[in-house]
Amino acid sequence: MANLTYRQIEAFRAVMISGTTSGAADILCVSQPAVSRLLSDFEDTVGVPMFERQKKRLVPTPEAHMFYAEVERAFISLEKLKRAADELRELHRGSLRIASMPAASLEFVPFAVKRFSEDNPGVSLSFQIRSTQQVADLVASQQFDVGIVSAVPHMDMSIQVEPLADSRLVCVFPQDHPLGEKDLIRPEDLEGEFFISMGTDQSLRHKIDSVFDSAGVNRKLLVPESVTSRPAHRTADLQ
DNA sequence: CGATAATTTAGGGACAATCA
DNA sequence: TGATTGTCCCTAAATTATCG
Numbered sequence: 001m002a003n004l005t006y007r008q009i010e011a012f013r014a015v016m017i018s019g020t021t022s023g024a025a026d027i028l029c030v031s032q033p034a035v036s037r038l039l040s041d042f043e044d045t046v047g048v049p050m051f052e053r054q055k056k057r058l059v060p061t062p063e064a065h066m067f068y069a070e071v072e073r074a075f076i077s078l079e080k081l082k083r084a085a086d087e088l089r090e091l092h093r094g095s096l097r098i099a100s101m102p103a104a105s106l107e108f109v110p111f112a113v114k115r116f117s118e119d120n121p122g123v124s125l126s127f128q129i130r131s132t133q134q135v136a137d138l139v140a141s142q143q144f145d146v147g148i149v150s151a152v153p154h155m156d157m158s159i160q161v162e163p164l165a166d167s168r169l170v171c172v173f174p175q176d177h178p179l180g181e182k183d184l185i186r187p188e189d190l191e192g193e194f195f196i197s198m199g200t201d202q203s204l205r206h207k208i209d210s211v212f213d214s215a216g217v218n219r220k221l222l223v224p225e226s227v228t229s230r231p232a233h234r235t236a237d238l239q
Numbered sequence: 240c241g242a243t244a245a246t247t248t249a250g251g252g253a254c255a256a257t258c259a
Numbered sequence: 260t261g262a263t264t265g266t267c268c269c270t271a272a273a274t275t276a277t278c279g
Contacts, residue, residue, distance in 0.1 A: 007250080036264085
């Protein structure tokens with residue numbers, strides 16, 4: 001018995017997809033007789049009739065449908081191999097995967113990515129926005145190469161930390177708010193005030209909370225979604 | 240014995256003719 | 260219109276022969 005060849009399986013798959021040898025020929029970019037021959041060889045090799053020859057039509061037998069399911073699984077695996085090869089090729093040329101917290105993802109990181117791409121054409125870049133905790137996890141698990149966060153949530157020996165910049169925390173008020181007169185805000189100034197806080201998944205949230213806790217200050221916490229948008233006109237340093 | 244050249248073989252393709 | 264078959268050609272792989 002002759003060997004089953006990749007080309008024969010390709011022809012079988014193309015016929016199953018298109019329904020005709022002519023259609024299969026278009027898919028495979030060969031002549032229609034070539035497909036007919038391949039299909040015939042394929043059936044001889046398999047030893048089972050895969051199509052009923054009706055007038056102007058090839059009707060797949062139940063065996064053909066069963067075999068086709070296996071073929072599709074195999075082709076999906078082949079696609080995975082192809083993608084793996086593509087990824088290897090990309091890796092050879094160079095690639096950089098960046099994850100960033102939302103706050104840095106609007107201006108800072110896109111600007112840096114743009115400059116990096118201009119200086120390093122040929123290096124493929126992927127950029128995703130995640131919470132600080134997720135960024136740290138993605139870098140720790142080596143799914144990403146670089147992460148931009150406000151603070152590392154917990155010390156992880158698999159992460160190398162480089163300070164990128166210092167930034168100050170500010171309070172934002174409506175224009176007519178009494179505290180807007182001050183240049184410096186202390187925790188006790190916010191006693192009883194409505195306070196729009198970060199999400200609990202943000203490490204900075206916990207740091208801010210601990211500052212107020214140790215000062216014994218109670219704020220009226222609001223989640224961002226519950227606040228109607230009011231333009232903020234005044235900022236002051238939070239210390 | 241390993242490298243290279245020459246020959247053989249198998250697979251895949253097109254074209255033309257034919258059938259249903 | 261679509262499928263099959265016969266024939267021929269091309270190419271790549273496998274095998275064999277030759278040479279240093």
